[in-house]
Amino acid sequence: MVAVVVLAALGAFTGDHVSYLVGRLWGGRLVARAPAGSRRGRALGWARGVLDERGGLFLVVARYVPGGRTAVTVAMGSVGYPVRSFALFAGLAAVGWAVYGAVLGYVGGVAFGEDPVRGVAMGLGLAVAVTVVVEAVRFVRRRRGGRVAFAEPSAPVEVRAGVGAVDLEGAAGCRTAGNKDPVT
Numbered sequence: 001m002v003a004v005v006v007l008a009a010l011g012a013f014t015g016d017h018v019s020y021l022v023g024r025l026w027g028g029r030l031v032a033r034a035p036a037g038s039r040r041g042r043a044l045g046w047a048r049g050v051l052d053e054r055g056g057l058f059l060v061v062a063r064y065v066p067g068g069r070t071a072v073t074v075a076m077g078s079v080g081y082p083v084r085s086f087a088l089f090a091g092l093a094a095v096g097w098a099v100y101g102a103v104l105g106y107v108g109g110v111a112f113g114e115d116p117v118r119g120v121a122m123g124l125g126l127a128v129a130v131t132v133v134v135e136a137v138r139f140v141r142r143r144r145g146g147r148v149a150f151a152e153p154s155a156p157v158e159v160r161a162g163v164g165a166v167d168l169e170g171a172a173g174c175r176t177a178g179n180k181d182p183v184t
Contacts, residue, residue: 019074
């Protein structure tokens, strides 16, 4: 089982870095072409601010969200998240995910070894139940007061890209001389 964890973690770590590199090489063009007042410019500014504050946490949590891992790793490369910090958190996320997957596989094999169809049915049922709960919470929160599309960072956001820096001051609800109201 140790070999499974080591190889799974190594594969996940390598995959994260490939996605980061894709974002670093090609995402910079997307960032550089985003007009400051556009929806894309605001989203990139918001992403930069959030990743600066909680990038490591996002990377670790995204590992467990379908499609989240790829989106977050490419975004981190695109906005120029520091590679040393990325590598540290990617390593933690990869090891955690590998241990989780190996233990889940072992426990699932022990519990449903004689009846794998029951194991699949249980997994699908659990996934549907979690989805229903999450969507119900989102529905209730939306009905009670809505939400702001982009959080307001505390300072102007500069998006660092592989092809140069793009200053998106005023993006993502930042209060500056030309942008008195936050984006909603």
